[in-house]
Amino acid sequence: MSSKYPEEFQGIGIVDKEDWLHPKRVSFKPKEFTPNSVDIKIECCGCCGSDIHCAKSDWFELPHGQVVGHEIIGHVVKLGPNCSSGLKVGDRVGVGAQVFACLECGRCKEDNEPYCPKFVTTYCQPYEDGYVSQGGYADYIRVHEHFAIPIPEEIPSELAAPLMCGGITAFSPLIRNGAGPNKRVGVVGIGGIGHMCTLFAKALGAEVWAFSRRGNKKEDALKLGADHYVATLEDKDWDTKLFNNFDLVVVCASSLSDIQIDKFVKVMKIGSSIISISAPSFDEKLVLSPMGLMGVKIGNSAIGSVKEIKTMLDLAAEKNIKPWVETIPISEKGVNEAFERMENGDVRYRFTFVDYDKEFK
Ligand SMILES: [Zn+2]
Numbered sequence: 289m290s291s292k293y294p295e296e297f298q299g300i301g302i303v304d305k306e307d308w309l310h311p312k313r314v315s316f317k318p319k320e321f322t323p324n325s326v327d328i329k330i331e332c333c334g335c336c337g338s339d340i341h342c343a344k345s346d347w348f349e350l351p352h353g354q355v356v357g358h359e360i361i362g363h364v365v366k367l368g369p370n371c372s373s374g375l376k377v378g379d380r381v382g383v384g385a386q387v388f389a390c391l392e393c394g395r396c397k398e399d400n401e402p403y404c405p406k407f408v409t410t411y412c413q414p415y416e417d418g419y420v421s422q423g424g425y426a427d428y429i430r431v432h433e434h435f436a437i438p439i440p441e442e443i444p445s446e447l448a449a450p451l452m453c454g455g456i457t458a459f460s461p462l463i464r465n466g467a468g469p470n471k472r473v474g475v476v477g478i479g480g481i482g483h484m485c486t487l488f489a490k491a492l493g494a495e496v497w498a499f500s501r502r503g504n505k506k507e508d509a510l511k512l513g514a515d516h517y518v519a520t521l522e523d524k525d526w527d528t529k530l531f532n533n534f535d536l537v538v539v540c541a542s543s544l545s546d547i548q549i550d551k552f553v554k555v556m557k558i559g560s561s562i563i564s565i566s567a568p569s570f571d572e573k574l575v576l577s578p579m580g581l582m583g584v585k586i587g588n589s590a591i592g593s594v595k596e597i598k599t600m601l602d603l604a605a606e607k608n609i610k611p612w613v614e615t616i617p618i619s620e621k622g623v624n625e626a627f628e629r630m631e632n633g634d635v636r637y638r639f640t641f642v643d644y645d646k647e648f649k
């Protein structure tokens with residue numbers, strides 16, 4: 289199938305939500321090209337846990353033919369006449385989990401675009417004109433120039449991809465909550481995002497504790513830079529031993545209600561924060577005893593701003609930070625393989641889809 293760019297884009301989309309594990313080749317109309325649009329020919333894209341949540345309709349009903357993927361790396365092929373961010377045709381850029389914000393409200397002006405009420409996520413969400421965003425398991429993506437972020441040349445594309453969502457989701461709560469030298473940081477859940485959180489916490493100079501339920505990720509966590517490892521189901525007294533230890537704990541488990549929150553509160557210093565990055569189903573509720581929370585702050589973080597993404601990419605380039613990535617050629621078969629292995633927890637720790645030129649000739 290040949291590409292019909294610019295009238296139509298090609299992708300691997302979910303056409304049957306009962307059979308979301310088997311996406312199919314689809315073609316779709318891109319969003320209208322506006323004076324601030326940038327067209328990007330995609331080179332590779334990471335496979336994020338959110339892709340699976342969306343494919344399974346965990347958050348909302350999936351539109352037919354939905355293409356997911358929001359860890360996108362590609363090259364600029366077309367720029368609208370009002371683009372003024374300095375991008376040029378041919379530049380290598382990344383697109384993360386956000387493709388639109390008003391850029392005018394108080395939150396946007398303070399570099400909090402992920403918290404803008406007009407936030408449009410990279411796939412599955414209608415823009416104001418009704419067009420439902422389509423993601424990066426496709427040959428091209430069209431986005432507002434603000435969300436096309438230059439990638440430093442030191443970072444290979446397949447390693448840059450997972451930084452665009454998983455990486456920044458880990459990095460933002462670290463820098464917003466003071467992770468750095470002489471700080472003790474816990475990372476709970478050593479998976480796709482947790483492994484990047486460990487890499488970044490260490491790169492920022494913190495003393496890092498990796499938390500997982502069992503001991504099976506100890507070797508990996510120490511290789512990733514963790515200074516200590518706690519298997520919470522195997523060491524029953526961990527909360528007593530680590531009393532008053534942490535300046536920050538970042539919860540990278542699938543849900544905040546999924547961890548032993550009462551124990552984590554005990555190991556926090558007074559005034560410190562427990563920040564979750566999870567995005568569970570909307571109907572899930574968190575049950576907490578306010579008495580237990582005395583002196584400790586708790587919050588939930590969402591991706592990160594464009595400014596934070598640029599800071600993260602510069603740090604990754606400078607410190608040679610390398611997420612652990614397994615590449616899979618993009619195709620119906622490739623996406624199926626990645627989804628099935630993600631469902632089975634068989635990923636250490638991120639898949640990046642590659643070989644876009646072969647699939648989308
Ligand atoms: Zn994501």
Ligand SMILES: [Zn+2]
Binds near residue numbers: 390392397404405
């Ligand atoms: Zn805004």
